[in-house]
Amino acid sequence: MRTRVAFVLTIASACGADYTTPTPDAPATAAVTWYQDAGPIVAKHCMSCHQTGGIAPFSLTTYDAAAEVAQQMVVQVQAKTMPPFNASEQSDCTPRFGWKDDPRLSAQEIQTIADWVSDGAHAGTKVDIPVPSTAGLTGITQSLTPTVPWSASGTRDQFICTILDPQSTGAWLTGLQVRPGNAKVVHHAVITEVTPSATTDALVAAHGIGVPFDCSTMQQPGDIIVDIWTPGNTPLETPSDLAVPVLAGSKFVLQIHYHPAGTYADPDATSLDLRMSTAWPRRMYTMAAFGNAVAAPQLLPDPDDRVAGVPEFRIPANKADHYEHMTFPITTLGGLTDVRFYSVNPHQHLIGTHAQGVITRAAPTVDQPATECLANGPWNFDWQRTYVYDAPLDSLPSVAVGDTIDVTCHWNNTISNPFEQRALADASLVAPVDVGLGEGQSTDEMCLEIFGISIPAPAAPLARTTPIASDLPDLSALVRR
Numbered sequence: 001m002r003t004r005v006a007f008v009l010t011i012a013s014a015c016g017a018d019y020t021t022p023t024p025d026a027p028a029t030a031a032v033t034w035y036q037d038a039g040p041i042v043a044k045h046c047m048s049c050h051q052t053g054g055i056a057p058f059s060l061t062t063y064d065a066a067a068e069v070a071q072q073m074v075v076q077v078q079a080k081t082m083p084p085f086n087a088s089e090q091s092d093c094t095p096r097f098g099w100k101d102d103p104r105l106s107a108q109e110i111q112t113i114a115d116w117v118s119d120g121a122h123a124g125t126k127v128d129i130p131v132p133s134t135a136g137l138t139g140i141t142q143s144l145t146p147t148v149p150w151s152a153s154g155t156r157d158q159f160i161c162t163i164l165d166p167q168s169t170g171a172w173l174t175g176l177q178v179r180p181g182n183a184k185v186v187h188h189a190v191i192t193e194v195t196p197s198a199t200t201d202a203l204v205a206a207h208g209i210g211v212p213f214d215c216s217t218m219q220q221p222g223d224i225i226v227d228i229w230t231p232g233n234t235p236l237e238t239p240s241d242l243a244v245p246v247l248a249g250s251k252f253v254l255q256i257h258y259h260p261a262g263t264y265a266d267p268d269a270t271s272l273d274l275r276m277s278t279a280w281p282r283r284m285y286t287m288a289a290f291g292n293a294v295a296a297p298q299l300l301p302d303p304d305d306r307v308a309g310v311p312e313f314r315i316p317a318n319k320a321d322h323y324e325h326m327t328f329p330i331t332t333l334g335g336l337t338d339v340r341f342y343s344v345n346p347h348q349h350l351i352g353t354h355a356q357g358v359i360t361r362a363a364p365t366v367d368q369p370a371t372e373c374l375a376n377g378p379w380n381f382d383w384q385r386t387y388v389y390d391a392p393l394d395s396l397p398s399v400a401v402g403d404t405i406d407v408t409c410h411w412n413n414t415i416s417n418p419f420e421q422r423a424l425a426d427a428s429l430v431a432p433v434d435v436g437l438g439e440g441q442s443t444d445e446m447c448l449e450i451f452g453i454s455i456p457a458p459a460a461p462l463a464r465t466t467p468i469a470s471d472l473p474d475l476s477a478l479v480r481r
């Protein structure tokens with residue numbers, strides 16, 4: 001860094017600039033500056049959130065704003081807590097490919113931010129640093145919003161469904177963004193597609209379009225799981241040759257898990273932004289989740305089981321590192337071949353600390369190793385996201401009959417875990433309790449790896465007989481909403 005700045009000063013002097021008189025902002029000794037060094041890094045890695053209207057609480061788009069929090073910026077980038085990204089590379093489990101849109105700073109970039117601050121956080125010579133747009137879905141073709149907002153209230157969590165009509169005449173979806181109306185109470189959202197059938201007609205007749213209702217009155221959860229949204233997550237976006245089929249007459253069911261936490265909440269009307277096209281893709285996108293096993297044989301024993309050899313999903317109170325290990329043999333894929341993992345979205349609740357997914361292949365090939373790490377990383381409830389493998393569609397990790405998927409999660413159920421205090425406060429408890437598998441209460445936990453799946457697209461025309469997620473028994477049966 002220092003040599004580079006010396007070079008810049010030499011050029012300046014050759015151009016006749018008087019560098020012997022330092023400006024207040026950039027004394028001749030200032031090595032690393034905002035405009036020349038730190039600013040471009042912050043623009044690339046931080047400003048998409050840290051700008052007016054972005055999800056971060058303060059802006060970092062100007063020198064003045066950044067200089068004010070310069071020291072905190074160093075702390076965050078050195079601790080690798082900013083930008084938030086919870087995929088890790090460890091010797092026991094490192095995914096084969098990198099991640100698309102990986103926001104992490106290189107060691108060199110972290111050093112530059114640290115040098116900028118230790119040199120006095122100078123501005124340098126003012127140049128324009130363009131602010132990137134906030135991360136969002138591009139090419140939106142329509143937006144759907146419930147016509148009646150929902151007011152979440154009480155202390156129990158609520159599951160509220162709304163049928164939305166994309167008025168599809170047969171199309172493919174390559175992008176979907178969930179925009180919560182009241183982010184304080186929207187805990188997560190699941191978007192499913194109900195394909196045209198007598199059942200769908202009855203559903204629409206019973207509830208209407210755009211009107212929220214209690215999901216427990218709905219018989220079927222939907223035929224195709226399109227997206228699972230959690231706070232902080234990026235939009236669903238696929239390349240044009242991978243898309244979700246939206247059959248003519250299909251409806252979307254927006255299922256929202258509200259967490260009112262005992263407070264009165266302003267009404268919520270969560271919108272869906274959609275990007276749809278009629279171009280026929282090469283591959284079809286769907287979703288499948290592995291995890292949440294409640295008993296043997298999928299749930300394996302752990303040292304904290306009360307009866308040795310009888311596995312139970314129980315995270316004991318005051319246990320700082322408890323794990324559950326689950327194993328899922330793939331016995332059928334509904335006749336499909338060339339089934340591949342496109343993305344992974346780990347899921348735990350408040351007190352989770354780590355999640356890992358591994359596939360063991362019965363018939364490894366040159367391209368598809370015998371064992372492959374599919375996901376690995378620390379868990380942070382506030383930073384949930386979908387990680388997309390950075391690989392061409394035809395090189396992605398594959399899954400075939402005979403393979404096995406293993407999922408392992410860790411939790412810290414002690415008061416030393418800051419999230420424990422949030423969970424206890426939410427549940428009006430003062431001390432940790434044994435925690436089990438569930439979704440209704442703040443103290444319930446989960447352990448899931450939710451995968452985006454790429455399968456060959458069928459030939460036209462697209463009909464309900466097309467193999468879709470619900471026809472993949474081993475995959476879809478494991479999805480818990």
Ligand code: HEC
Pocket residue numbers: 042045046047048049050055056057069072073076077082083084103105382
């Ligand atoms: C994905 C969005 C996002 C990105 C990208 C991002 N931040 Fe943040 N940042 C946030 C949010 C939201 C908060 C407040 C919540 C929190 O602290 O977790 C925050 C908080 C912070 C804080 C205050 C933390 C504290 O507790 O004192 C600092 C400093 C910070 N960010 C710096 C950065 C820097 C530097 C970068 C780039 C290297 C960056 N952030 C990238 C969203 C983001």
